[in-house]
Amino acid sequence: MDATAVRERVSALLAEHDPATTDPTEFLRARFDAGLAWLYFPVGLGGLGASRDLQSLADQLLRGTPDNDPGRIAIGLGMAAPTILAFGTEEQKRRFLRPLYTGEEVWCQLFSEPGAGSDLASLATRAVRDGDEWVVDGQKVWTSGAHLSRWGILVARTDPDVPKHRGITYFICDMHAPGVEVRPLRQITGEAEFNEVFLTGVRLSDELRLGEIGDGWRVAQTTLMNERVAIGGGTPRGRRSMIGLLADTWRERPELRSHDLHQRLLKLWVDSEIMRLTGARLREQLAAGHPGPEGSGMKLLFAQLHQEASGFEVELLRDEGLGYDDWSFRRSDGVDFLGRGAGYRYLRAKGNSIEGGTSEILRNIVAERVLGLPSEPRVDKDVPWKDLPR
Amino acid sequence: MTLLYTEIEEQLRAAVRDLLTDKASPGAADDGELWKALARDIGVAGLLIPEELGGAGASAREAAVVLEELGRAVTPVPYLTSAVLATRALLGVPDAEDLLERLAAGEITAALAVPFGSSPYRSPLSTLGDGAQAVSIAGSAISGQIAAVAGADVADVLVVPVRTGLAIVAADDPGVTVTPVTSLDLTRPIATVEFASAAARFVAVEPGAVRDTLAFGAGLLASEQLGVAEWCLTSTVAYLRERTQFARPVGSFQALKHRLADLWLEIVGARAAARNAADQLAAGWSHSARVAVAVAQAHCGAVAVHAAEECVQLHGGIGMTWEHPAHLYLKRAKTDEIALGTPGDHREALVGLVDLPGPVRA
Numbered sequence: 200m201d202a203t204a205v206r207e208r209v210s211a212l213l214a215e216h217d218p219a220t221t222d223p224t225e226f227l228r229a230r231f232d233a234g235l236a237w238l239y240f241p242v243g244l245g246g247l248g249a250s251r252d253l254q255s256l257a258d259q260l261l262r263g264t265p266d267n268d269p270g271r272i273a274i275g276l277g278m279a280a281p282t283i284l285a286f287g288t289e290e291q292k293r294r295f296l297r298p299l300y301t302g303e304e305v306w307c308q309l310f311s312e313p314g315a316g317s318d319l320a321s322l323a324t325r326a327v328r329d330g331d332e333w334v335v336d337g338q339k340v341w342t343s344g345a346h347l348s349r350w351g352i353l354v355a356r357t358d359p360d361v362p363k364h365r366g367i368t369y370f371i372c373d374m375h376a377p378g379v380e381v382r383p384l385r386q387i388t389g390e391a392e393f394n395e396v397f398l399t400g401v402r403l404s405d406e407l408r409l410g411e412i413g414d415g416w417r418v419a420q421t422t423l424m425n426e427r428v429a430i431g432g433g434t435p436r437g438r439r440s441m442i443g444l445l446a447d448t449w450r451e452r453p454e455l456r457s458h459d460l461h462q463r464l465l466k467l468w469v470d471s472e473i474m475r476l477t478g479a480r481l482r483e484q485l486a487a488g489h490p491g492p493e494g495s496g497m498k499l500l501f502a503q504l505h506q507e508a509s510g511f512e513v514e515l516l517r518d519e520g521l522g523y524d525d526w527s528f529r530r531s532d533g534v535d536f537l538g539r540g541a542g543y544r545y546l547r548a549k550g551n552s553i554e555g556g557t558s559e560i561l562r563n564i565v566a567e568r569v570l571g572l573p574s575e576p577r578v579d580k581d582v583p584w585k586d587l588p589r
Numbered sequence: 590m591t592l593l594y595t596e597i598e599e600q601l602r603a604a605v606r607d608l609l610t611d612k613a614s615p616g617a618a619d620d621g622e623l624w625k626a627l628a629r630d631i632g633v634a635g636l637l638i639p640e641e642l643g644g645a646g647a648s649a650r651e652a653a654v655v656l657e658e659l660g661r662a663v664t665p666v667p668y669l670t671s672a673v674l675a676t677r678a679l680l681g682v683p684d685a686e687d688l689l690e691r692l693a694a695g696e697i698t699a700a701l702a703v704p705f706g707s708s709p710y711r712s713p714l715s716t717l718g719d720g721a722q723a724v725s726i727a728g729s730a731i732s733g734q735i736a737a738v739a740g741a742d743v744a745d746v747l748v749v750p751v752r753t754g755l756a757i758v759a760a761d762d763p764g765v766t767v768t769p770v771t772s773l774d775l776t777r778p779i780a781t782v783e784f785a786s787a788a789a790r791f792v793a794v795e796p797g798a799v800r801d802t803l804a805f806g807a808g809l810l811a812s813e814q815l816g817v818a819e820w821c822l823t824s825t826v827a828y829l830r831e832r833t834q835f836a837r838p839v840g841s842f843q844a845l846k847h848r849l850a851d852l853w854l855e856i857v858g859a860r861a862a863a864r865n866a867a868d869q870l871a872a873g874w875s876h877s878a879r880v881a882v883a884v885a886q887a888h889c890g891a892v893a894v895h896a897a898e899e900c901v902q903l904h905g906g907i908g909m910t911w912e913h914p915a916h917l918y919l920k921r922a923k924t925d926e927i928a929l930g931t932p933g934d935h936r937e938a939l940v941g942l943v944d945l946p947g948p949v950r951a
Contacts, residue, residue, distance in 0.1 A: 449945060456948040464945060465936040469887045476861035476884075480592040487593065496854045565853055566846035570826050573841040 200238075200249035202256055208233055208247075209260040223265035227301040235261065236300045240284060244296050252486035267302040270534055274344060275299040275306035279352050282422045286369070286410040295350070295371070304349040308426075309339040309372055309396060310419070314589060317560045319354075320363045320416060321579075321587065324398060326355035326370065333357075333370065333408070335378075335401040341554070345381045345394040346530065348374045352422060354415050359585040366584050367415035371407040378402075388546045389526035392534055424494075426555045439537060441508045441544075442471035448515065455515050467508050474500050492569040499561050502551035505536065509548040512541045590872065592864040598654045604631050605658040613664055615914035616775070624666040624743075628695030634672045635693030642686060644693040649805070653812035653867035660816025660893075663917045665776040667698050669813060670740025674806045675699035675748050678755060678799065684792040688746065688757065700744035701802065702758075702782050704737040708930035709804035709882075710938045724751055730764065730786040731756050739928070741767050741780040749789070750799045756789035764788065774924035776917055801874060804882050807929035808866035811885035815863045817922050818856050818889075818896035821915070825849065825900045832905075845903060852899055859885075859892045880942050886935035890926040897922040 216229045230236055231245040238253050240246025267276075276299070283295055298304040315322040324337025335355055345351065351372040358366035372379070378401040383391035410418040449456065449464060477500065481493045513520040524540040536547060552558040566572045579587055594602070608631060612623050628634035633655050638644025645651075652673060659668055676692055678701050679685040691697045724733035731749065741747065747765065749756040758765060764787030772778035826849060829840030839845060866885035869878040897919040901908040908915045926932065940946060 446943075446945060453946075453949045456946075458948055461945075461947045462936075465887075465939055468939060468943065468945060469884055469936060472880075472884045473858040473862055473888050476592065476865050477858050480861040480864065483591060483593050493857050496857055499850075499854055500858070559847070562847040562850035563843065565850035570822075570846075570849055570853060572826065572829060572846050572849065573838050575841055575843060576837065 200247050200253065202253065205235075205238070205247075205249070205253050205256055206260065208235060209257060212261075213264075218264035221265070224301055224303060226265045227267060228297065230261070230264075231297050231300050237280070240296075244284070244292055245300055250486070250488075267300070271305060271344070271347070272299070272302050273534075274308050274352075275304070278308060278422045278426050279306045279350070281425045282352065282369075282409065282418060285421050286418050290406075291371070291409065298349075305344055305347045307342050307345045307348040307351045307374070307394075307396075308422070309342060309345075309351040309353040309398075310422075311341045312338060313340055317557055319419070320367065321584070321589070322354060322356060322367065323589070324353075324355045325359075326357050326368060326403075328357070328405075329402075331405050333403045333405065335370070335372070335398045335403060337398050339396040339398065340384065340393070342381075342394045342396045343392055343534065345374065345396050346383070350374060351396070352409075354419050356584065357412055357415075360583050361413075362581055363579065363584040363587065364416045365413055367419070368412050369409045369415035369418040370403055371409055372398075372401070373403060373407065376401050376403065383528075383530055385528050387549065388543055389523075390529050390531050392531045423556065440471065440475075441505055441512075441537060442468055444537060445508055445512055445515070448512070455517065460511070460515055463511060467504070467511060470504050471508070474504055492565075495561060495565050495569060498551075498555065499558055499565075502548075502558055505551050506548045509541070509545040513545045516541055590868050592861055592868065594654065594864075595650075598651060601631075601651055602654045602658055605633070605655055606661075609658060609662045609664060613662055615663055616917050617665075619665050621743075623664070624698070625695065627666055627668070628672070628698075632695075633668060634695040634698075636672065637676050637680065638689050638693040642689045642693055644689070648871035649809060650867045650871045653809050653863065656809055656813040657816035657819075657863075660813035660921075661820045663776045663817065663820075663914075663921050667700070667740040667743050669806065669810065670700050670777075671698040671744065673809055674701040674802060675740075675744075675746070677805050678748050678794075678802045682755070682792050682794060684790070685757070697745040698740070698743055699746040699748055700738060700740040701799075702735050702738050702741065702747045702749040703799075703803070704735065705739040705779055705924075705929070706737060706927045706931075707803055708934040709800050709807055710930065710934060712800065724749060724756070724784065726751060726753070726756070726789075726791075727786065729789060729791070731758065731784045731789045732764075732786055733784055735782045737770070737779045738782050739777055739779050741782050742769050742778060747782060749784075751791070753791060754793040755799075756791055758784065758787050758789045762787045772924075774920045776921055777924065803929055804879065805870055805874075807886050807935070808870050808878070808882035810925060810929055811859070811863040811866050811882075811889040814889040814893035814922070814925050815856070815859045817893045817918055817925065818852075818859060821893075821896035821900035821918050821922075822849070822852055822856055824915075825903050828904055848899060848903070852896055855888075855892045855895060859889045862888050876942070880939070883935040883938045883942060886930060887932045887939070890932045890935075893922040894919075894926050 212229060212233045212235060216226050218226055234242060234247040235257050236245035238247050238249040238257055239251045241248050280296060280299055283291060299306060310319060312322050312324060326333045326335045351374050353370040353372040354367050355370060356366050357368040378399040380397040382395045384393045384395050385391050477493060478497060484491045520541060523542040567574055608626055612626060632645055635644030636647040636652050640646040679689055692699060724731050744760050747758045747760055749758060764785045766783040768781045770779050770781055829845060830838055832839050862885040866881040869881040900915045901919055904915055907913050
């Protein structure tokens, strides 16, 4: 598979399905069936088994044609799809990937719990086998898009008698099943981007299990790694970025400038460029088939920079920074880190060092897995989950 | 164009690293043998010199890889000062071909006679001072004094920026005195260079050529700083895995792990920035090359210093001793931060390069 073959396939798709007259969902289905959804996926599952670097070519050739709303399908695309691809049965792959890609079925993530944040493996949501079904009871939190979702990726405890990492199983949760209750969770920006999800006697068929019983922690690692890449993947050149936004304000509003802000802006500009280059180098490594450990650092870098830049922006705006666009409690369908006003951006950025692995946990990961430093002495390692203090 | 290392670059790195592992140890002075082996056997002296003059016709990308390795070992050889700065100043100068041939062969070394802290964004003539300190020309001789010149102590030829271009002076001319100065950096000392009616050969260069040379050197210095920082991180990690206190390896304490994770991340950024600068410089002199140099220097200078400071601190008492090599890296890193423009100089250059103007006067 090479660039010429991709061009030919794109031409054929466009010839058969005129984007101007085809229904958007129909077009996306056709794009999936042509293998042009995610080229690096296998043939028949929306891809062509091609290398990752051909994806940008396809995206470029198909620019302007109907596309899915990136905020709405972010979790499906960024987290559920790679996990289903890696661990799903053939039947699961065929059933779930196509409507996930077209946006006909939205996905959410049922991982964090009130008692299991950084220590996700201590999670307490129980799944008990009952014939061909599992009965799920527990509470999940920080679930974006739960109210819009058809499916959720769920980790639950299936064996409390073994140490915590070993007693977890990964499921696909039917969000329309009886016993699933979704409540909005208001956050510091005023809106509710996330939800709490209460699971009470929810019955899931064993066919919705992803991976082996007790192997859920390993399956979840695939999801989490992809989540970090999705959040911290960096902004390719030319795409809108926080520093671009700041630089525009700076150039257009000379009356806001001061010497102190100037020095700090130059530092931020350099830091943004460093992040951009780090991301560019990472993408080159991925394309060459040598993913480096840099991936684990990108989200850390992004959180630091985004928080600093968004705080700078509020300060730069002075009197305007004293206002806020809207505190009303409402649901948002997606998240745009660069959306709304400076105050929103500042507050939303606070989540960047918490969601998808706190910066503290990511530093542990870098120190232990990249640098090979020893872990802290563990008191929970070989203790059955049921005996751990909670 | 790529931010990764090519196979040829990795081979060059391996050759340099093998030689340094074999023949160098941090802090040991070079009696000239090490430089000879590097310059002639591996051929690093002629990397940037065209093949028709006996060089390798390589680019800034390869030179950068050599600097990474020399930084990693704080090797006391005049690579940056002779094979990068002085060589680059003479490249493309028609009257300097004889010199370039001898430099490429490793027969001689040269030094660009400017203070090592010269910023590429100010005229080197103004940094040479004025009044009593300025270099003056009388006929075919020059007189004057230049302080804080790196690499002058081992140079056979001094390349001196003057108003008409460059003056080329033999270091053994009776009118030349090179006085080594007790230097912060023990592995790349500076010297005061004095000319008293020293015989000079004058060559013309393009206006701004010396500043471009300084910027070229600054862009490559980022790779040396990367090498310095990498050694500091690697040796600190190794030490923290071994050193036991409170019945645990101290590297298992989260407070230290987080500091090292942050340092690692800074170095990941330094590698991307240094590679980008080398790659842009290899492609020729352009606006994006200027930006790449400024960004790399604004970041890498501070990263090397941070890495060396963490290295000393996290080694505890042993890091404070003369016996442990950490101090050599700290001294090199702090000197490199000033060399060829401070991080602040390079950030300030971005004001014009990327249009981020300062406050307007009320």
